[in-house]
């Protein structure tokens with residue numbers, strides 16, 4: 001079994017437990033009661049007129065306690081304080097992992113961050129059921145994650161439609177040219193290129209350039225994983241990233257605010273002229 005398959009098996013068990021406490025119809029009602037979602041596509045610099053795009057590199061900063069590849073990353077005493085530092089540094093979106101078994105996340109972490117900041121939030125989880133999308137909205141999410149490798153076309157279409165119907169955006173995560181083609185075909189407006197293979201957990205930053213070339217210009221391109229320092233940000237910026245998603249490097253830095261500022265400055269300066 002691949003790592004992705006194993007993670008999803010656990011996600012389904014935890015999901016069934018939550019659904020037995022709060023039913024599908026209750027969670028659907030909860031979603032309608034939440035404050036309207038913020039526009040994460042615009043926050044990430046998206047514009048349906050690509051010529052009207054500005055030059056800035058956007059940063060999605062992640063609240064990440066641990067990971068299957070690295071184990072414990074950081075003791076995060078207060079996700080709310082971390083999120084406030086992220087927002088102060090200029091993060092455009094904050095990602096909060098809610099997967100519990102492998103990433104140590106929770107909806108409680110998500111709620112704490114939601115109460116602390118007013119910028120768009122990504123609920124970062126392995127979405128395999130419509131319940132999770134209503135649940136994300138009920139907790140105030142603006143953006144959800146859809147991993148192409150975990151879904152067939154019919155599910156991807158259904159989940160994208162539901163996400164949009166609830167006023168949210170989806171970060172559609174890809175890792176191969178074939179997955180990008182599927183994401184584009186279904187009209188995804190925010191596509192993530194994850195340089196970490198979720199089936200093997202290997203990181204190959206060199207894949208980014210080759211893959212990003214296949215993404216149309218009205219789509220926001222997010223480079224996911226493996227940002228260690230400014231040089232990595234420059235690499236992704238040079239090869240077409242509109243935004244970067246950073247977890248480990250920020251949770252381990254004792255001044256995440258300054259790190260984000262550095263990443264934004266370096267990424268903005270490194271973007272190719274045609275994108276400015």
Ligand SMILES: O=P(O)(O)OC[C@@H](O)[C@@H](O)c1c[nH]c2ccccc12
Pocket residue numbers: 062064103124125173194224225226227245246247248249
């Ligand atoms: O910690 P990193 O290497 O900066 O990576 C962040 C993010 O890309 C990574 O957490 C991630 C990308 N896709 C995912 C899907 C599920 C869980 C986690 C992820």
